[in-house]
Amino acid sequence: MKKLKLTDIARGEDTQLIEINPNELIPLPPPYDRVEALPGFKQLTEEQRGRLVCNLDGVVSYAALPKTKNKEEEKKYVEQFVSGMKKLLSKENNWTFLQPLLLSIDYCAQCQTCCDACPIYLASGRNDLYRPTYRSEIFRRLVNKYVRPVGKLRAKLSGGDIELNWTTITRLYELSYRCNLCRRCAQSCPMGVDNALITRELRKLFSQELGWAPKELHEKGTVLQLEVGSPTGLRPDVAIDNLQFLDEEFTEATGTKVSTPWDKEGADILLIHSAGDIISFPEGPISFSIICNAAGINWTLSSEIPGYDGVNYGVFYDDVQLARVAIRHAQIAKKLGVKKIVMGECGHQHKAFMTVADRVLTGDLDIPRESVMTFLENLVFSGKIKFDPSKNNFPVTLHDPCNVVRNLGIVEPQRRILRYLCPQFREMTPHGVDNYCCGGGGGLSVMSDVNFTDWKVHVAGRMKFKQVLEAFADRPGSEVKKYICAPCLNCKLQFRDLLDYYGAREKSGIICGGLAELIVNAMVDVKKPFIQWEEL
Amino acid sequence: MSGIGWHIFAFGAIAIFLIVIVYRTIAISRLPVHLRWELAPIPHEKGKARYGGSYLEEYEWWRKRQSRSFMAPVLYMAAEILLLRGVWKHNRALWPLSFAFHAGIYLIALMLLFSLVSALLIITEVPSGVVDVFLAIASVLAAAGYLLGGLGAVGLILKRALDTNLRSFNTVSKYFNLVFLVALFITGAYAWFASTDFASTMSLFIKGLVTLDGGVTLALPLSVHIVISLLFLIYLPMTDMIHFVAKYFTYHEIRWNDEPKNEKMIEELNGLLDQPVSWSAIHVKADGKKNWVDLTTKKMSDDEKA
Numbered sequence: 001m002k003k004l005k006l007t008d009i010a011r012g013e014d015t016q017l018i019e020i021n022p023n024e025l026i027p028l029p030p031p032y033d034r035v036e037a038l039p040g041f042k043q044l045t046e047e048q049r050g051r052l053v054c055n056l057d058g059v060v061s062y063a064a065l066p067k068t069k070n071k072e073e074e075k076k077y078v079e080q081f082v083s084g085m086k087k088l089l090s091k092e093n094n095w096t097f098l099q100p101l102l103l104s105i106d107y108c109a110q111c112q113t114c115c116d117a118c119p120i121y122l123a124s125g126r127n128d129l130y131r132p133t134y135r136s137e138i139f140r141r142l143v144n145k146y147v148r149p150v151g152k153l154r155a156k157l158s159g160g161d162i163e164l165n166w167t168t169i170t171r172l173y174e175l176s177y178r179c180n181l182c183r184r185c186a187q188s189c190p191m192g193v194d195n196a197l198i199t200r201e202l203r204k205l206f207s208q209e210l211g212w213a214p215k216e217l218h219e220k221g222t223v224l225q226l227e228v229g230s231p232t233g234l235r236p237d238v239a240i241d242n243l244q245f246l247d248e249e250f251t252e253a254t255g256t257k258v259s260t261p262w263d264k265e266g267a268d269i270l271l272i273h274s275a276g277d278i279i280s281f282p283e284g285p286i287s288f289s290i291i292c293n294a295a296g297i298n299w300t301l302s303s304e305i306p307g308y309d310g311v312n313y314g315v316f317y318d319d320v321q322l323a324r325v326a327i328r329h330a331q332i333a334k335k336l337g338v339k340k341i342v343m344g345e346c347g348h349q350h351k352a353f354m355t356v357a358d359r360v361l362t363g364d365l366d367i368p369r370e371s372v373m374t375f376l377e378n379l380v381f382s383g384k385i386k387f388d389p390s391k392n393n394f395p396v397t398l399h400d401p402c403n404v405v406r407n408l409g410i411v412e413p414q415r416r417i418l419r420y421l422c423p424q425f426r427e428m429t430p431h432g433v434d435n436y437c438c439g440g441g442g443g444l445s446v447m448s449d450v451n452f453t454d455w456k457v458h459v460a461g462r463m464k465f466k467q468v469l470e471a472f473a474d475r476p477g478s479e480v481k482k483y484i485c486a487p488c489l490n491c492k493l494q495f496r497d498l499l500d501y502y503g504a505r506e507k508s509g510i511i512c513g514g515l516a517e518l519i520v521n522a523m524v525d526v527k528k529p530f531i532q533w534e535e536l
Numbered sequence: 537m538s539g540i541g542w543h544i545f546a547f548g549a550i551a552i553f554l555i556v557i558v559y560r561t562i563a564i565s566r567l568p569v570h571l572r573w574e575l576a577p578i579p580h581e582k583g584k585a586r587y588g589g590s591y592l593e594e595y596e597w598w599r600k601r602q603s604r605s606f607m608a609p610v611l612y613m614a615a616e617i618l619l620l621r622g623v624w625k626h627n628r629a630l631w632p633l634s635f636a637f638h639a640g641i642y643l644i645a646l647m648l649l650f651s652l653v654s655a656l657l658i659i660t661e662v663p664s665g666v667v668d669v670f671l672a673i674a675s676v677l678a679a680a681g682y683l684l685g686g687l688g689a690v691g692l693i694l695k696r697a698l699d700t701n702l703r704s705f706n707t708v709s710k711y712f713n714l715v716f717l718v719a720l721f722i723t724g725a726y727a728w729f730a731s732t733d734f735a736s737t738m739s740l741f742i743k744g745l746v747t748l749d750g751g752v753t754l755a756l757p758l759s760v761h762i763v764i765s766l767l768f769l770i771y772l773p774m775t776d777m778i779h780f781v782a783k784y785f786t787y788h789e790i791r792w793n794d795e796p797k798n799e800k801m802i803e804e805l806n807g808l809l810d811q812p813v814s815w816s817a818i819h820v821k822a823d824g825k826k827n828w829v830d831l832t833t834k835k836m837s838d839d840e841k842a
Contacts, residue, residue: 080816091808095811098570107776160706188622190621194790208820355572358571358797368598374593408574409591411576433587
């Protein structure tokens, strides 16, 4: 494998910095160990290479930038990058993360301890480009050179001076989207340095100063959510129609009356699902309707823009968009007069709304916000609903969404439910706060196009897929149906890609779904099996 | 160097060290309150820290009093500082060198403390038997400190130079810091071996400083060692080697800061939200005058109609 120097980032102009070789990735257990038996890694066409900036690793998504018309335009962006670095270090423009950023820039000991904590670096076969420290150290040196006093002289004297040019910033931009922001690296750092935070700050600089962000996160993400209601494009009336249709369909399929309340003023609870669940995993929202109604909860959904979609991609790349979405959600809850807001099964919604945005939700916008895990745990053990755990007598493992577990410390409630309702529950190794990201974290699960999904399933999600296979190693065949419980929309989307790509449904009988579905499947009053193995 | 020269140099170095450390500590502490960015496990979570749980695991957590442990974070940090817990857990191959290096520094700091106490005991004319015990301990601490520190520092230089995992991230300053410390440890070790009574000489030197005795004289090896040590004391706070200060903030103020808002914080937050924003991207809609509240808050449709 080619060894990379930090200074290589600025060299070679349009040349691709590294080539990903599937044979160099960490091996998977059988029957997924034969690289030649898997679909290949899509290569970029000459047309794509001519049109787009693809000078990093041969992977392209909607994040890819079009090539510039001339050198002046490139120079303008480079100047903007310098101006963005200055703003990142200013109190006015970046009070939100100034202290964590400065500490992470100034106190890295370069011990590389964090590298072996990173699932992407490990899965890649230890490719230098994917070290958590590679992009951070380049950014650190650029900040020290261009923003700090006598930086240029110090850069010359200290060695490893990195040139700032169009190649550098375009590669750094792409590279900032080769990280799941899972913070496993931060957890392992003896100094408390946070390379995931540096990556997010880098994304923020590109977004807030240069206007560069992946379409799926920005234009078709937060912008669409604030305008239309959801990054899925689902408008309020369509969301209501869809759920009403699903209510009827599931009433018929399960023999249990399903109904979902909307815009109920004075309800005790505002539940905010991810709208992506309504479209891609409708059993999830329906499960909540069944559970809440069975327990006699006074709850509601909201059809106010964007109150029916709890995602907040701002947490991945942009503080302004993060605050806009979070404030909007809180305003909706305030208008409905609810006593609390319950997060849906969405990891980054938990992190964005419960903790990260906590300090921008002041005054009457500070409405109590609770995790779906504690909410469901309380209902399951309340005695209001009868369960028959034998209905869930199949192997189940739990994926820990990083944003719920590592970032919020919500570890046990979901486990207590699974230990009670799933007789064959087993943990992955490692799990809990030491878990590996699914590979879709940091917004990557919603990014696709060209060959980005290939990278996600080959590299970013590889450690997780390996973990899943190992968790089910005692029942490897497809004749035994197995369930990955992933209580997070983005994780489920990534698992769907992984299972599709590797053919794991067919080869190993593995499906993925949420937590609420397992609860409903075990309910005595739901007569027909709720989990439909062939549909998930 | 003359007696008065030693006084000026030593007290000057100590003063610079303290002033710069305090200045940089205050500078970090006065950075604005940031958005929450905690990271499990958080040791102060009583009954939950062992598996990484937090108070957010409680149903309607806001109705319950958070059960916080005072001692758990202290014990965690003690293991982190004294035993390099994080390096042991996550980078075992680096631990022996890093531990030797840090242990050397701690032992030398302890040696100085014992030497200071010995000096004070001499000044207050405590019986020599007691002083001898302190001097004997100081002597052992010095020998162990210089030896361990020297081995650790040389080992770290070699590891940085030879380990391909570390090599491409090295800078001149990283090597310079280690070489400076090697010089400190080696001159200290040489002074210890060259002197018949290192600890006693060191204590008398400190006594001379404390009592402002102008007649302080030292043998060359110890003089060289003390000069290098005082230069290092001046240099240290200017570098990232003050991570022992930064670590307080990265752990207590960021990783473990899961504190919900309080009145004082809200007051500060209101001031921060009132600041003008000048990010240039079109979607931000900043003009250098609009503040954070203007940019992020949109009235609800009903309010707009009204």
